[in-house]
Amino acid sequence: MKVLVIGAGNMGLTYAEGMSKSKRLNNENIMVLDKSEEKLKELHQISYFDAFEDFKDCVPQADIIFIAVKPYHSESVFEEIKLFLNPKQIAVSVMAGVTIQTIQEGTGLTKVVRAMPNLPAQIGQGLTSFIATKEVSNDEALIVEDLLNTTGKSIQVTSERFIDASTGISGSGPAYVFYFMQSMMEAATEMGFSKEEGTLLVSQTFKGAVELFNQYNITPKAWMEKVASKGGTTQAALDSMDANNVNKLIQEAAFAAFNRAVELGKK
Ligand SMILES: NC(=O)C1=CN([C@@H]2O[C@H](COP(=O)(O)OP(=O)(O)OC[C@H]3O[C@@H](n4cnc5c(N)ncnc54)[C@H](O)[C@@H]3O)[C@@H](O)[C@H]2O)C=CC1
Numbered sequence: 001m002k003v004l005v006i007g008a009g010n011m012g013l014t015y016a017e018g019m020s021k022s023k024r025l026n027n028e029n030i031m032v033l034d035k036s037e038e039k040l041k042e043l044h045q046i047s048y049f050d051a052f053e054d055f056k057d058c059v060p061q062a063d064i065i066f067i068a069v070k071p072y073h074s075e076s077v078f079e080e081i082k083l084f085l086n087p088k089q090i091a092v093s094v095m096a097g098v099t100i101q102t103i104q105e106g107t108g109l110t111k112v113v114r115a116m117p118n119l120p121a122q123i124g125q126g127l128t129s130f131i132a133t134k135e136v137s138n139d140e141a142l143i144v145e146d147l148l149n150t151t152g153k154s155i156q157v158t159s160e161r162f163i164d165a166s167t168g169i170s171g172s173g174p175a176y177v178f179y180f181m182q183s184m185m186e187a188a189t190e191m192g193f194s195k196e197e198g199t200l201l202v203s204q205t206f207k208g209a210v211e212l213f214n215q216y217n218i219t220p221k222a223w224m225e226k227v228a229s230k231g232g233t234t235q236a237a238l239d240s241m242d243a244n245n246v247n248k249l250i251q252e253a254a255f256a257a258f259n260r261a262v263e264l265g266k267k
């Protein structure tokens with residue numbers, strides 16, 4: 001089995017590297033294509049991938065084709081690969097908001113998997129939601145799932161709507177966490193800590209809180225109650241957040257990403 005990854009950016013390269021550890025593939029079976037000269041130079045230095053710049057040299061040999069370019073480059077990629085495709089091939093797209101219908105119409109392929117990963121995939125801690133068209137057999141879907149799982153965990157969803165919805169939660173979600181971290185680091189600096197001290201205070205707090213959450217079956221609300229003493233410091237912070245509607249604002253932000261994914265799909 002041969003896999004081709006189109007677009008060697010954050011996501012494409014992450015998947016290529018993740019898949020290089022898969023038992024289903026060995027390195028000679030991973031091809032990577034990018035149009036940028038700089039990227040190609042970088043790729044040629046990674047000895048364990050075959051790097052390509054021409055679609056005709058790699059697309060016909062691929063069984064599974066990962067498409068990991070920005071959504072606004074999807075049409076030009078579809079145009080270029082169309083000529084070299086055959087109906088047995090499976091397209092796996094990680095592009096935000098590019099619908100299955102658009103991929104099928106653009107490529108002529110019927111076997112399509114639409115997936116939404118996230119950036120922690122880079123360290124094997126990603127979460128990918130995915131959905132496969134009915135033309136993808138159960139065995140093929142299992143192979144794709146195994147490949148996606150080389151970068152972390154995955155969930156198969158039952159409707160394409162959930163791919164856009166998970167974009168608003170897990171796809172874009174790491175940025176919300178970084179936003180929160182940034183705000184707390186700024187507060188630490190404001191209180192007089194050095195940048196290094198602020199970074200340690202915040203990063204270890206996030207790591208510890210997430211570890212606690214993962215190790216016990218307790219809701220975030222119950223954990224908040226364990227941290228907050230009645231009339232104490234935490235309650236003062238939580239009251240401030242409630243008074244400023246932070247909960248609602250975070251939910252609105254997640255929906256803004258969800259809605260943007262839907263909107264991208266209409267273009
Ligand atoms: N970065 C993230 O956290 C996430 C990104 N995604 C999706 O992944 C896709 C890729 O995003 P990133 O990896 O962040 O982008 P990126 O900009 O890091 O990588 C895109 C790569 O595609 C290459 N490229 C552009 N046009 C091309 C063409 N015609 N043929 C071949 N290669 C071409 C570029 O040279 C670049 O190396 C996007 O569609 C995005 O929606 C999905 C989930 C999370």
Ligand SMILES: O=C(O)[C@@H]1CCC=N1
Pocket residue numbers: 096167171172
């Ligand atoms: O911001 C974006 O459009 C992509 C999709 C999810 C994360 N990054």
